Amino acid sequence: MLRYLSIIFCAATSFSIAAQGVVTLDSCRAMALGNNKEIKTAELKIKQAGYQRKEAAAAYLPSVDFEGAYTYNQKNLSLVDKDQLLPVKTFNPLTQNYEYELLVNPSTGQPVIVNGTPVPLQMALLPKDALTFNTHNVFAGAITVTQPIYMGGKIKAMNEITHFAQDLAISMHDSKVEDVIYNVDAAYWQVVSLKAKQRLAEGYVSLVESLDNDVKALVEQGVATRTTLLSVDVKLNEAQIALTKVNDGLVLSRMLLAQVCGMPINDQFTLADEDKETLAETTLRPATFNMDNVYAKRHDIHSLELAVKIFDQKAKVARSEMLPTIAAVGAYHAMNPNTYNGFANKFGFAFSVGAMVKIPIWHWGGLSNKYKAAVTEARMKQVELDDVREKVQLQVNQASFKYQEAYKTYDMTCKNLRVAEENLRMAQVAFKEGVSTSDEVLKAQTAWLAANSEKIDAEINVRLCDVYLSKVMGELKIY
Structure with missing residues (x-):
């Protein structure tokens, strides 16, 4: 939560700075983090995962449900198809039992037999209407409480x-935050690099223009030839073309930075580092590092470790289907017609309690194979994690090597620039003294331009390699 509040605060601060027209690298990062749609989606996924966690915790608690039903029946329910006659027993004092009183033939004194059955003297009438119930409209409802006891x-x-x-x-x-920060840094330093090259191209145009004016003066004095002036003019045109390309590239790079920061691409703001002659130097990192610390800081490694744990638990879920499950159930019922009271057309209420037990017995190997498949998938994730660790180790070593190489290259370009500047100074002095030609000055200017350009590229490359090394080592700053 503190991290998200920091992002919001930094984004608000960056908007204020952007309104003033000058932004720092941290401001660009904050704007990008505050406006990036993928990060907002990731934040929503965190909320979603929190809700799912609460949902899973609720499974420990009893669930309460209500169910209701209504049915219309065309016909009523009748227990008999017609009126029924039932023989009635009377108490015999002699035998002390209830016996059927039978019709006796007076002449013989024996029971009268009709169709092989004695004829009862008394019969009870059960009319069909009395055994017919009004079931046209049937209502039923129940409140059920289920408490899981053991779910495997x-x-x-x-x-x-x-x-x-x-x-x-x-x-x-x-x-995702790391990826956004890295992209912002790359776009930011690209603008700074092109701004420096714009100043360099403008300086180069000024040098060639100065030389062009000097050669024109010499041509007017008859000291230099028209051919010499044309060669200088060609260099001047090339310098102006190069300046135009740099200007166009700078405009496009500013648009890219604005887009990465989530701002309108036509917004104009000045970067805090773009007018600096020399950027603050980074501290040279050591070439050795502890890979266990790197693994602990890498978010992708941590994500795969969590994925391994998730698939291990999924294997346990698959195993639970092979184990018995027990749950306690309680319910409070309501029915109309009331089956508890002779199908009376009013609601009858009752409660019931019980337990449910499910024991898997035989599924033709389906459940066991499902469990084995889940275990195999968990092992695959572990193998993937081991493979990524090896690749991360190679990635870190490559990034460190590139960083060390970029730092050495930057030192060499600084030395080359000092030599090129001295060479240009000497060539200009010699040309003014008349002991050197314009071609030598043009060569010195070209060498000076190349040395400056290489120094700018090397300086920016150190920055980008430093950011990339921080990213692969899991040390990139996150708000």
Whole structure:
């Protein structure tokens, strides 16, 4: 949360600075972080992961549900198809039992038999209407409470998965922030580089113009030839063309920086470093480093470590389907017609409690193979993590080598520039003294231009290599 507040604060500050027309590298970073859509999406994914984590935690608690139903039936429910006659028993004092009172033949004293069945003396009438119930409109409802007791470890595994998923979302957000910062730095120093080359091109045009004016004066005096003047004019045209290309490139690079920062591409603002003659030198980094510390700081490594843990928990979820599950259930029912009271057309209420047990017995190897597949997928992620670690080690070594090389190149270009400046000074003095030709001055000017350009490129390259090395080592500054 503090990190996000820092981003918002820095973005607000950068907007104020941008309104004034001068922005620093940190301001550009803050604007990019505040306006980048991918980072905003990553922040929303963090919130989503937080909600999913709370959802998984809720599985430990009992769930309460309400279910209701209504049914219209065309016909009523009847227990018999017609009126029924039932024989009635009477109490016999002699036998002390209830017995059927049968119709007796007076002449024989034996029960009367009809169709092989004795004829009862008394019969009870059960009319069909009394056994017919009004079931045209049936209402039912229940409030159910379900409490998981043992789910084979599935609930615990799902909570672990959502915990790791939230950490993964944060790690991916930080990785995206690093990418944005690196892109901002590259665009920022590109503008600074082209601004320096613009000053260099303008200085070179001034040198060639000065030489062109001197040669014109010599031509008027008859000391120099027209051919010499033409060669200088050609160099002047080349210098002006180069200046035009640099100006166009500077405009485009400013547009790119504005786009990376999330600002309108036509916004004009001055960079704090673009008018500096010499940029502040970076401290030379050591060539050796502890890879364990690098692994601990790299967000991509951390993301893969979390992915390995997530897939380990997914394997436990698959294993839980092979284990018994137990849950306690309680419900409060309501029915109309009331089946608890002779199908009376009013609501009847009752509660029930119980337990549910599910024991997988035989699935033809489906569940076990699903578990094995999940374990194999977790092992694949571990292999991927080991492979990425090896690649990161190579990446860090390559970045360190390029950084050391860029630093050495920068030192050499500084020396070359000092030599080129002295050579140009001597060539200009010799030309004014008449002991040197314009061709030698043009060569010295060209060498001076090349040395300056190489020095600018080397200086910017040191900056970019330093930022890239910080990125691959996981040390890039994140607000």
